[in-house]
Amino acid sequence: MASSNSYKLRCSIPGHEMDVRGLASAVFPDGAFVSVSRDRTGRVWVPNSSPDKGFTEIHSLSGHSNFVSCVCVIAPSDTYPRGLIATGGNDNNICVFTMDQSQPLFTLTGHKSTVCTLSSGKFGTLLSGSWDTTAKVWLNEKCMMTLEGHSAAVWAVIILPEQGLMLSGSADKTIKLWKAGRCEKTYEGHEDCVRGLAVISDTEFFSCSNDASIRRWLVTGECVQVYYSHTNYIYSMAVFPNSQDFISTGEDRTLRIWRQGECSQTIRLPAQSVWCCCILPNGDIAIGASDGIIRVFTPAEDRMASVEDLQAFEDELAKTTIDPKTGDLGDIKIEDLPGREHLNEPGNRDGQTRLIKDGQKVEAYQWSVSDDRWMKIGDVVGGSNQQTSKSVMYEGKEYDYVFTIDVNEGGPSMKLPYNLSEDPWLTAHNFLQKNDLSAMFLDQVANFIIENTKGLVVGPAPPAGGDPFTGGARYIPGASDERSGFGADPFTGSGRYIPGSGSNPSAPGGVADPFTGGGAYRQTATNIYFPKTDSVTFEQANSSQIIAKIKELNGDAPQEHRLSEEILGSLEKLLVSVSEPNSSRSPPTIQEINLLWKAAHWPEDIVFPVLDIMRLAVRHPQVNESLCGESEGVQLCNHLLSLMRPEGRPANQMLALRTLCNCFGGSHGRALLLAQREAVLSRAADLAGVCNKNIHIALATLVLNYAGCLHSQPDLDAKAQCLSVASRALETVQDKEAVFRLLVALGTIVASDQTARDLARSLGVNSQISKFSSVSDSSKVAECCQLVLKELQ
Numbered sequence: 068m069a070s071s072n073s074y075k076l077r078c079s080i081p082g083h084e085m086d087v088r089g090l091a092s093a094v095f096p097d098g099a100f101v102s103v104s105r106d107r108t109g110r111v112w113v114p115n116s117s118p119d120k121g122f123t124e125i126h127s128l129s130g131h132s133n134f135v136s137c138v139c140v141i142a143p144s145d146t147y148p149r150g151l152i153a154t155g156g157n158d159n160n161i162c163v164f165t166m167d168q169s170q171p172l173f174t175l176t177g178h179k180s181t182v183c184t185l186s187s188g189k190f191g192t193l194l195s196g197s198w199d200t201t202a203k204v205w206l207n208e209k210c211m212m213t214l215e216g217h218s219a220a221v222w223a224v225i226i227l228p229e230q231g232l233m234l235s236g237s238a239d240k241t242i243k244l245w246k247a248g249r250c251e252k253t254y255e256g257h258e259d260c261v262r263g264l265a266v267i268s269d270t271e272f273f274s275c276s277n278d279a280s281i282r283r284w285l286v287t288g289e290c291v292q293v294y295y296s297h298t299n300y301i302y303s304m305a306v307f308p309n310s311q312d313f314i315s316t317g318e319d320r321t322l323r324i325w326r327q328g329e330c331s332q333t334i335r336l337p338a339q340s341v342w343c344c345c346i347l348p349n350g351d352i353a354i355g356a357s358d359g360i361i362r363v364f365t366p367a368e369d370r371m372a373s374v375e376d377l378q379a380f381e382d383e384l385a386k387t388t389i390d391p392k393t394g395d396l397g398d399i400k401i402e403d404l405p406g407r408e409h410l411n412e413p414g415n416r417d418g419q420t421r422l423i424k425d426g427q428k429v430e431a432y433q434w435s436v437s438d439d440r441w442m443k444i445g446d447v448v449g450g451s452n453q454q455t456s457k458s459v460m461y462e463g464k465e466y467d468y469v470f471t472i473d474v475n476e477g478g479p480s481m482k483l484p485y486n487l488s489e490d491p492w493l494t495a496h497n498f499l500q501k502n503d504l505s506a507m508f509l510d511q512v513a514n515f516i517i518e519n520t521k522g523l524v525v526g527p528a529p530p531a532g533g534d535p536f537t538g539g540a541r542y543i544p545g546a547s548d549e550r551s552g553f554g555a556d557p558f559t560g561s562g563r564y565i566p567g568s569g570s571n572p573s574a575p576g577g578v579a580d581p582f583t584g585g586g587a588y589r590q591t592a593t594n595i596y597f598p599k600t601d602s603v604t605f606e607q608a609n610s611s612q613i614i615a616k617i618k619e620l621n622g623d624a625p626q627e628h629r630l631s632e633e634i635l636g637s638l639e640k641l642l643v644s645v646s647e648p649n650s651s652r653s654p655p656t657i658q659e660i661n662l663l664w665k666a667a668h669w670p671e672d673i674v675f676p677v678l679d680i681m682r683l684a685v686r687h688p689q690v691n692e693s694l695c696g697e698s699e700g701v702q703l704c705n706h707l708l709s710l711m712r713p714e715g716r717p718a719n720q721m722l723a724l725r726t727l728c729n730c731f732g733g734s735h736g737r738a739l740l741l742a743q744r745e746a747v748l749s750r751a752a753d754l755a756g757v758c759n760k761n762i763h764i765a766l767a768t769l770v771l772n773y774a775g776c777l778h779s780q781p782d783l784d785a786k787a788q789c790l791s792v793a794s795r796a797l798e799t800v801q802d803k804e805a806v807f808r809l810l811v812a813l814g815t816i817v818a819s820d821q822t823a824r825d826l827a828r829s830l831g832v833n834s835q836i837s838k839f840s841s842v843s844d845s846s847k848v849a850e851c852c853q854l855v856l857k858e859l860q
Contacts, residue, residue, distance in 0.1 A: 073437030074324060074332060076372045076380050077351060078121040080361040082110055086834065087355025089138040090345040095149040095166055096125075100345060100353055102361055103128075103135035109154050111166070112361075120370050122363070128164050130171040131156035133795055139185040141193065153193055155182030157791050161195055161205070177203060177210045179745070180220075180787040186233075188226035194233055196221030198787040198826060202235045202245070212248040217241070219783060219822050223264040225272065232286065234272060236261030238822055242274055244286065256282055256290050260825055265304040265313065275301035275315055277825065281325075296323055296330035296418075300828075303343045307350075314352055316341035320389075322354050322364070323418075333418025334364060335433060335444045337387045340834070357834050385443035389431050404429065410441045422447065470515070483512070491516040497593060596851045597814030600775040602731035603768050608683050610646055613676050614639050620673040628670055637662045638680060645684040655684065660693045667706065671716055678710070678722035682729055691733030700739035708746065713753045717762060720754055724765035727751075731772040741776060744785055748773065752792045760802035767796065767808035774812040786816050786823050794832055806839060807848045814855045824859055833859050 085105035093099040098114040100122075109128030115121050134157040141151040141163070149166040156162070161175040161182055180198035187193055193205040202214040202221050214235060223236035233245040242254040242261055259277035266272055267283070271291075275281045279301060281294040299318035306313045312326045318340055324332040338356035345353050351365040365371055372380070404424040414421065414434025421432050421441060429447040434440075466484040483498050485491075495512035617638065621630050630638075641659040644652050663684060666677045684690040694703050707723040710716075727747060730736030740747060751766050770793050777785050793809045793816075800806055813832060817824045827833075832855075839852040 074334065074352060074364040074366050075437070076377055077363040077365040077370050078372060078376075079380070080112065080122055080363070081359065082112075082124055082361065083108070083355075083359045085134075085359050086340070086342060086357045087359060087361055088134070088136050088342050089154075090343045090353050090355050090361070091138045091140045091152075092345050092347050092353075093140055093150070093152070093166065094143055098348060099125075100347060101128075101138050101140065101152050102353075102355055103138040103154050104355075104359065105134040106359070107131050107133065107135060107156075109135055109138060109152065109164070111152075120372060126167070126169050128152065128154065128162070128169055128171075130154075130162040130164070130174065131158050131160065133157035133791065136181060136183045137185050139187050139193075141187040141191055142189070144191055151191075153185050153187065155185050155195060155197075157181045157795070159197070159199075161185070161193070163208075173208050175205055175208065175210070177213075180784050181791060183220070183222055184224045186225045188228075188233075192226065194224045194226050196224040196235055199784050200237070202233070204233070204248070214243075214245050214248060214250070216243055216250045219260075220787070220826060222260060222262050223274070225264045225266055227266060227269060227272070227286070229269045234264055236264050236274055238825055240276075242284070252288055254284055254288060254290070256293075262300065262302050263304045263315075265306045267306060267310050273304055273306065273313060275304050275317075277301070279317070279319075281315060292328065294325065294328070294330075296325075296333070297321065302341065305344050305346045305352075307346060314344055314346065316344045316354055320387075321418075322352065324352075331417060332436075333433065335384060336362065337383045381442060385445065387445040389445040389447050413439070414441065420444070483516075485516055493593060594854050596847070596854060597811050598775070598778045598818040599771065599811055599815050600778050602728070602737075602772045602775060603808070604686060604729045604732050605682060605725040605765070605768070606686070608646060608679070610642050613642060613679050616676040620676065624670075624673060628673075630666060634662050634666060638666060638677070641684060642680050645680075645687045645690060654689050655687060657693065660684075660690055663690075664694065664699075664703075671710065671719060674710075675716070675718040675722055678719060678726060682722055682726040685726060685729045685736060686732045688733055691730065692735045695730055695733065695735040695739045700735070701743070704739060704743045704747065708750045711750050711754060713757065717757065717759050720757065721759065721762045721765050724751065724754070724762065724769055728765060728768045728772055731776070737776060740773070741785075744773065745788065748788050748792050752795055755792075755796040755799050760805065763796070763800045763802050763805035764808065767793075767800065767805040767812070770796070771808045771812040771815070774815040778815050778818065783822060783826075786820070787826055789816055790823070790827055790832070794835060797835055803846070803848050807851060810836065810839065810848065810851045810855055814851065814858060817855070817858050827859055 083102065083104040083106050087102050087104050089103040091101050093101055093111065096113050099111060101109055101111050103109040107129070110124050111126055111128070112122040113125050115123055131154065135154050136157060137155045139153050141153055143150045147165060151172070152164040152166065154162050154164070159176070159178045159180055159182060162171040163173050163175065165172050178195065178197040178199055178201070182195050182197050184196040185193065191206060194202060195205065196202045198220040200215070200217050200219060200221060202224050204211045204214070214233070217235065217237040217239050219238035221235050221237050225234050227234065231246060234242060235245065236242045238260040240255070240257050240259060240261065242264070243250050244252040244254070257274065257276040257278055257280065261274055261276050263275040264272060270286050272284055272286070273281060274284065277300045279295070279297045279299055281301060281304065282290050283292040283294070284290050297315065297317045297319055301315050301317040304313055304315045312324075314325065315323050320336050320339055320341060322334040322336065322341060322344065323330050324334075336354070336356055338358035338360070340357035341354055342357065343355045347353060349367070351363055351370065353361060353363050355361050371377070404422055407423055407425060409421060409423050410432060417434060417436040419434040421434070423430055423432065431444050431447050432441040433444045435442050467487045468485045470483040470485065483494075485494055491513045494516060498512060618635060621635065637659050641655050641663055644655045644659075663677070663681060667674065667681055669677055685694060693699065707726055710719040710723040727740065730740055748770070751769055754762055754766055770789055773785075773789050777789060789812065793812050797806065797809055800809065813827065813836070817827050836852050836855060839848050840856055841849055
């Protein structure tokens with residue numbers, strides 16, 4: 068027996084390990100659907116036989132080397148009567164599977180960045196959209212045409228059922244209509260990125276956007292209706308068979324069901340981002356979310372979950388916390404809220420929210436028409452006038468206090484979060500700056516903080532002038548080697564040579580307070596981490612140990628590879644010249660540079676100390692120009708990439724990465740690496756899975772240097788690759804210094820760039836890095852992570 072309106076939970080499917088980013092109803096088996104996830108897999112699900120109301124995974128799809136972003140089903144054909152599954156991923160590829168095989172039937176390559184949307188049409192036609200700003204049309208395993216015209220990532224594509232028309236929606240806020248590869252029309256109206264498209268008929272379609280609206284369009288160009296109900300980004304849509312009613316999901320934790328142009332039901336989820344949805348043949352709805360769980364909702368009473376499972380879902384929802392910034396909860400003042408008796412009054416519409424005060428807590432409830440009652444949907448954080456207990460949540464972070472400040476009598480109140488470890492004066496300054504208030508209130512706000520925290524202080528202040536990369540007085544890139552404490556050479560087991568190690572350079576003086584000109588500025592209270600646009604290099608070295616290791620290995624080398632005394636002397640002289648690139652010593656000669664290049668082709672099992680010299684040498688202007696110039700630069704790049712093969716030697720991988728990082732120290736090296744960016748970052752990303760912290764630190768530094776070069780450039784494709792590599796590395800990297808540098812890279816990429824921020828959000832960076840943001844951890848990793856998350860809000 069079916070209910071005509073109300074959907075309830077059928078089952079929860081915890082099959083994926085990370086965010087579920089795409090869903091599609093399958094043609095075969097009956098009632099099946101396909102899901103894809105950031106865990107790099109796709110999965111095919113079939114309904115269980117009655118009375119079990121759930122689904123069973125019949126096989127997993129693997130073939131992508133990075134996150135899987137989207138999926139669609141290609142209609143059956145004579146060759147493939149069960150249809151095909153197409154998946155797009157952050158590895159820039161499209162994998163096409165049969166319905167019963169776990170490995171791809173074939174792979175489509177051609178996009179230069181993440182494939183984030185797919186749509187299938189008649190005769191096996193496939194349309195793809197990518198962060199590279201293009202859409203591509205595929206047929207018979209070949210790219211038939213590339214649709215160029217958008218100025219930002221293409222996040223949504225659909226093929227209309229007739230007339231050979233195709234649509235693409237983009238982060239440039241527009242939708243384009245294509246016919247035979249030409250743009251026939253551009254639809255404008257959305258105020259933010261277009262995230263989803265859905266077919267209504269041959270002549271109409273829907274679009275949804277980050278502007279929290281849904282629009283209904285005629286193909287001829289007119290927007291005939293705008294739908295509002297969501298309170299944050301809308302990520303996906305699907306249309307019911309009647310071609311009028313539809314569903315939508317978004318960043319406000321909801322699935323919304325629309326009937327006759329109105330939002331008739333709102334279902335809240337215990338996950339922040341509801342990424343995707345699809346409608347199954349029997350009318351049930353499947354949704355995928357950031358918690359990695361697929362949930363299926365049904366209007367049919369005989370398919371609904373048991374009373375116990377429904378209660379468990381409701382309990383899980385009630386335990387969640389709601390940030391007022393992402394919900395439709397309005398401005399919250401706890402003293403003005405009613406008590407629990409307010410829940411005795413019925414709601415006016417399905418999905419209506421109501422806040423009540425329970426002691427010092429604020430609880431949110433939603434009206435359910437079908438159940439005729441208020442259901443708790445979570446606890447509201449950051450809503451009280453003043454909190455004095457530990458770990459108060461505000462804007463997704465924990466604070467010791469969250470004050471409400473009324474600077475202007477009668478004006479709007481403002482939230483001021485504060486931790487006891489922070490400088491009250493600097494916090495006050497940042498508060499005034501954020502809210503565009505006059506500096507005349509600085510003393511008033513700072514004294515308010517001091518008075519209301521009773522002067523409590525947690526922990527000592529960090530030293531002035533502390534470098535965020537080491538916590539010391541100066542950045543020391545190779546210190547990780549020195550701190551390891553191993554006396555033997557980690558690569559050969561003999562000697563005491565440690566690549567990249569050496570004495571610490573002298574520290575510079577302190578840093579003045581930028582607000583007062585004084586010297587007591589406490590840096591950790593503000594963002595000193597990003598954007599970081601100057602290059603980070605690996606400078607430490609012990610020249611005598613490097614030369615001793617080369618001579619030791621040369622003595623044992625086969626005769627055909629043995630270096631002459633002349634070459635050894637030349638390398639030693641070169642090493643002295645480049646140890647301090649800006650010193651008054653004689654610059655390297657062309658002969659010395661050529662001999663270094665020749666020695667760098669030593670056998671791979673003994674070449675690492677020569678690479679260490681090259682790593683130091685490319686910092687010198689003459690060497691940087693000679694080895695990184697137009698003719699020689701590509702050869703250098705290719706040689707280093709060959710040493711970075713995943714099956715190569717860790718010492719060579721690390722030193723090749725460090726050499727590339729140091730190339731950024733000169734203009735010729737920067738130009739070379741920007742030109743070779745795609746190949747360099749692709750190869751470097753392959754080393755994220757190598758279990759070696761020094762390699763991970765070098766990899767993170769390379770991404771950071773690229774981020775610094777790209778910070779002020781509008782190159783979306785390059786930024787997208789940096790984001791993708793950083794996100795991929797954060798999956799496996801454990802070393803805190805490597806994580807920190809990747810976080811700085813992310814912050815540098817997204818700072819002051821809305822499109823880059825949207826790309827990072829779509830990649831799921833928020834949920835991926837949130838584990839590093841604990842406020843109980845005062846390290847630079849946690850502080851930097853909190854700042855990146857703030858950028859991504």
